[in-house]
Amino acid sequence: MAMAGKKALVTGGAGFIGSHLCGVLIDRGWNVSVVDDLSSSDGSNIEGLGDRVSLHVGDIRDLDLMKGLLEDSDALFNLAAMVSVPKSVQKPRECYEVNVTAFSDMLELLKDRPVPVVYASSAAIYGEGADDGPRRETELPMPQSPYGASKAMDELVAAAAFRCWGIPSVGLRFFNVYGPRQNPEGPYASVIPRFTTALLDGRAVTVFGDGEQTRDFVHVEDVARVMVKAADEAQSIGGSVMNVGSGRRASVNEVYSLLSRLVSEKESPSFEPERPGDIRHSFADLSELRSLMDLSSFRSLEDGIDDTVSYYRRRCGL
The missing domain is CATH 3.90.25.10 (UDP-galactose 4-epimerase, domain 1)
Incomplete structure (x- = not known):
């Protein structure tokens, strides 16, 4: 999709992965709206990105806020989440409300204008697995935590939105992102x-x-580039999920x-x-990811x- 002048909505955009994603989007000519509750950042991560990034402090569970932000967005990148496995074990209901219900609501808001959606899934959906070999997208999810279960549910919700409303979503199963x-x-x-x-x-x-x-540790700058590439190709690979790691x-x-x-x-x-x-x-x-982009620069x-x-x-x- 053409980038110049397009507007992206990045949930969790003031955080760790989100701020790097915003930087890549700006470099590619996008304008960016960020919604973030600042629970894991004070906003300083995006302060140096200039006036093409606007920060909206709020909760993704706020339907009125999300409706207004999605109305003029050309793509949605959903990174806002409860990301801690131990915290999800302690507070499963909050985990499901933030990670699943809020995402489902966003997709419903887009049902009449199906723009590309790239969302963070997780390697946590795999659980321990039958062996210690590489995890493949075709494996049956066996999450061992509410966090992992929430990400597996996100994939089902996105798949249903693709089939029902034609929303071209791409789920990225992040392994251990660092940087x-x-x-x-x-x-x-x-x-x-x-x-x-x-x-x-x-x-x-x-x-x-x-x-x-x-x-499997993967650098955050590589993850940000994958997200933008997934948005570029969403119309042709919509409804898919793929691993994002180093291999x-x-x-x-x-x-x-x-x-x-x-x-x-x-x-x-x-x-x-x-x-x-x-x-x-x-x-x-990483077979699926290699079919999307060259990984030699990771x-x-x-x-x-x-x-x-x-x-x-x-x-x-x-």
């Missing part, structure tokens, strides 16, 4: 920002489980080792019991972690 601007604070923080800031501050690092659990597995202990070398830290982490809802192994089969884990450490050094004034 600059990711929130390192709180009990639900992700491994890479949490480890990085702890090591830079000289604090002890805690690993949940034995550290041999594996994940490489890395253990939590390996990540700690990479980080500790970069910050010259020799202390070993402490280990605590694994958390409810966490899975043991997860990495992506960052390696080593390069991406180096970039991430440099960001947090600057942020911490080191």
